[in-house]
Amino acid sequence: MRGKHKKKFHVPMRLNVLFFVVFILFSALILRLGMVQIVEGEEFVKELDRTSNTTARIDAPRGLMYDRYGNIVVDNELELSVTYTNPSRSTNSQAMLEIARELEQMIDVETNRIPERDKRDFILMQMTEEERYELVSQDERKELESATEAYQLEVERVSQSAIDALTENDLRVLAIYREMARGYANSPQRIKRGITEEEAHLLSENLDRLPGVDILRDSRRAYTYGDSFRSIFGSTGAIPREQLDYYLSRGYDRSDYVGTSFLELQYEDVLRGQKAVLESITTSGAGGTVDRSTNEREGQRGNDLVLTLDMELQQRVEEIIDAEMRLAGNSFIRDKSAYVVMMDPRTGDILSMAGYLDPAGQDRQSYSDHIGNVNKAFAMGSAVKAASVLTGFQSGVTSPGASFYDRPINLPGTPEKKSVRNHGWVNDRKALEVSSNVYMFEIGMLMAGCHYPNNCNWNSHSIEKAYDQVRYDFSQFGLGAETGIDLPSTSTGLSGERTSGGNLLDLMIGQYDTYTPLQLTQYISTIANDGFRMQPRLVREIREPVSDRDSQGAVIQKFEPTVLNRIDMSETYLNRVQQGLRDVVIGSRGTARGNFVNRPYQLAAKTGTAQVRVQVGEGDFIDGNTQTFVGYAPYENPEVAFAVVVPNVKLDRNGGRQGMAQNIARDMLDSYFEMKEERQGPTPVDEPVLENPDE
Template sequence: MERSSRKKKKHHVPARLNVLFFAVFVLFSALILRLGVVQIVEGQEFVKELERTSNSTARIDAPRGLMYDRFGHVVVDNELELSVTYTNPSRATRAEAMLNIARDLEELIDIDISRVTERDKQDYLLLQMSQEERYELVSREERKELEGPTEEYRLEIERIPTEQIESLSEKDLRILAIYREMSRGYANSPQRIKRGITDEEAHKLSENLYRLPGIDILRDSRRNYVFGESLRSVFGSTGAIPREKVDYYLSRGYDRSDLVGTSFLEMQFEEVLRGQKAVVESITHSSGGKTIESSVNERLGSRGNDLVLSIDMEFQQKLEEIIEEEMKKAGNSFILDRSAYAVMMNPRTGDIIAMAGFNDPADQNRSTNADHIGNVTKAFEMGSSVKAASVLTGFEAGVAQPGKSFYDRPIRLPSTPEKKSVRNFGWVNDVRALEVSSNVYMFEMAMLMAGCNYPNQCNWTNNSVERAYNEIRYNFSQFGLGSETGIDLPSSSTGLQGGSSIYGNLLDLMIGQYDTYTTLQLAQYISTIANDGLRMQPRLVTEIREPVSNTEEQGAIIQKFEPKVLNRIDMNEHYISRVQQGLRGVMTRGTASGRFSNKSYQPAGKTGTAQVRVAVGSGDNRRFVDGNTQTLVGYAPFDNPEIAFAVVVPNVKLERNGGRQGMAQEISSQALDVYFQLKNERNGPVVADRLILEQPEDRN
């Protein structure tokens, strides 16, 4: 019985498979039959239907996100405008055809010709020459000897007569300026020819678009800086995608014609600020040359997300005014450029509250003296303001300890100029050394770190000196001196290390006269001491928020950036407390007591005066002028710091040569006064009296 049942099951399985195979065969046959009908019988009809249907898609740029200060004031806005664009349908488009369009377009818009170069003019003239005229520039015999078209072109350009170039009219230059922009575009991608066209130009263009193939009018926007030049350079610029980054942006969904952030905050937060484009798809069905049906599908775009900055714009403006007024008082106090830099930050969070820079080059006439980004890009020898780090380095190295005294007198080393303090202070301990700014105290520690117990036994070697350099720089870097600050910008300077590791320069390193640092690094260093050894990451952006239509309000928080500790310095808390006492003494009994001893907000800090030698003139008139860089760092209140600062005034003439002294202290004093006054009464920042828009040159 069991055998009989197994046989029956075996017969049923093949039968079921046969049925399944037959069903699959029928389905495939039906599918093939249908494909044949579609392709052979109805194919021509579908082709005709496709020819009668046109589909075009337009991607409309959306404005970038806004930037707000810490109190909700819009600092970077958008101004809507219209742009005229040219879309080259193919790279095979002849230059003559583009030139004809440029000639027609020149009659309809006004164009800036300031960017037209000598090479552009030569190309323009060469383009209009006949083949015979080009053979007059380079003969056939010469062409045979040349290596290829590139060499021919170079020779032709060189031989265009100067008088022909000079004979170009204003009209020619306008046509050339338009053609120049048209030819810079990519195939099938809109290239902006002119942004911010007037209403009159827009009307003229609209009436003539039918005879201008590839020309269109694009809805656009330009950055509006509500408070003028305040922090303008820190906000950054937007511009066309750099050629070397085209692939990077295309892989992220950008079009070749898109504008992107090209520097500083605009670049750092490009993905955040970038708007979502609107997409308009138009589908048209026609028959007999007439439209019988059309439809439009639109996907709405949206403005980019907004940034909330740590900046207090009202305080920022006050700080700029203080520096500008001090520069006016300085008169002819500077060796070359009048300049000053200041960073004010919260030592507990790393928030940059204000950051101002002033630069007035003696040999240039600029529209603005604002140089706020110089706080992170320009480095100087900072002088004695770094001595708090020096004392802590000596403590950590074991060559000194709280209460240790050294005898302040001139130090004379072989093959080294005499090293001394501004005067001989005699016996000074660590706190007194900070108060009076003793150089010799720092020299003694540096020599002991290199194995030299001056003047008794000096056993330093190249290896021991090199170890001392490395140890000092390592300890300084813990405060941010000579290292990356971590600020949320795409680029910043870390300063420069002195190039020659000799004995005397080691001493200079300990008093801030060898390596260079930025003003931001100096502010981070003093903030670390104010924060009991915790080095915070400086930040300009605290939040990312959703865009809302009412700019007086802010959208929901998308991301909040919490304060970030970069490191804790490897030093005893008692050492840090001891140095803090010395910094308070600087303001009450020491080198800054004249301006700060009676301040109710109880500041602590350290002065600095770095000796500099600046080259002026050129050729036979080149000479070196001695001067100094004035610095002051500090924080307040001493017992509960809420504001830390660094002020740098570089390359000031010596006092005997007419240089104004005490400028860094004066700027710091006024800035702190204003900061604490604003805690009690605020009037808000002052909007610029004229519209400040991002200019085309900002985007290059």
């Protein structure tokens, strides 16, 4: 019992000690808080006023692009940029103007793109209040509804002589100020990209008196092989205003540069780098001294793309087109152009996509128009006849081996329809070999219920039904349909009305609806690939960035070939048409026989000539044709399919050079198969071509 009494006596003593210690601690804490807030508070406020902390997120270089053989085709050129960061609290425009005047003495800027409205604003900024009242009187201001209207009137009344009096120095100041004013709060705005070493040194020495101005590491796109494939690579630039909310919601800053077209846009999420974070702390000390410290978290380059492109083949194809265009002379009605797509029919890999455009009456630095292969559509002529024959088989109006008599066809209200020459009795294979129009006309007429010449009972309903069936079957090959290529925007061509029976016949020979060169390539690739339509693709892999430029990083994502559909037609039908395409090259009357004699590769192909009328003046038209040629090789085991389109060539009798599409195809196939034996590698330009995102 005595032990228990002793335990009860010591517990209250321990609690009292604990309470006392806690009391002392809280008293010390309260005393310290009082000292900070009351005694030292004013000093801390002064310290805060002397210290500014600015955090900037700096763009990291975008990912590189490689061709299928590991050659860097889109690189980054490192450079320095001078930027201006506008603080969150609004900066007086006059203060910004003074900074612009200081910068004008240190950097050289272009002044040829300053709009007149900005020059007027610049003049008003430097006017006194009295001078502005001379432009718009007090009485006039009272009659106006708002200060905005008064300002607008001031702008309009700035004299042309005042604008003309602006010196070159004034314009440079204005050019710098414009860029500064375009920026957003707490976000670096590029004033000039690619400053020289001399400019960088001069700026570095004067940054302490240029608030908000800094020099940052930057990069711009560099094209190792000049304009080769460049338009397909796409462009980068400022975020389009209409898409600003979308990008802001995804963590972008307002001043960021993004992919704005084609591959750069399609793979923006992949190519975008991880930004560096730059924290600048500036402290003003006694006597006006300034202490600056910078903390930086390094960024990381974006992921790299491995393309399906063969850059060496691309360069050769471009050279072949250029050579043929030089030989063409004055063969074109107006613009001189040609387009080529080469694709692996088994995988959908785009091996080459080349376009040439020399607009009449324009002095161009580059004749590249590679993107025309996906956004320009043409009537392709007889090149589509393989689809027409298969459509006839599928609809049951004809069958393998069945013949029609090739002779002129005369229908009410329709100009005479005929082949280039009367071929007499032709079956399906012979129709492809000699390119019989009448065979295709017979298919169209029978599908619409017209048994020419004795029982042609087609009507609007049967004609429309035939249109729908033909276009559905054509779309299975990709004609008139989305190709599925990994680009953000492409054309699907144009389809005419479905009312005229005569135009239905034109549709059967490729003279009515229009298609892009890529669609034409997908069509012939589908036939080469035994009826499987593959999705065309430009990117094979996404890889991690590595510092060693001679190697590639680990694969993040590999894109497998994608089958879009298998055409409805049977294997028997398809084999029959494949034989007909081979006859075009080796048949005794084949329309492509002469150009491919003694070639080691086995080619299956189809020629095409679409009649065109091109307007050359007010109400003046010139007749011509668009030359097309499609094919694949080797015949037994196709590994390359292609389409060549040469639009708007003069007629032979008017001086047009015939056979250009076939010439281009022959030379590029020769190059393709020669390169299988020996490759030299692509030839880089002397100096990489640099992109200018501000243009």
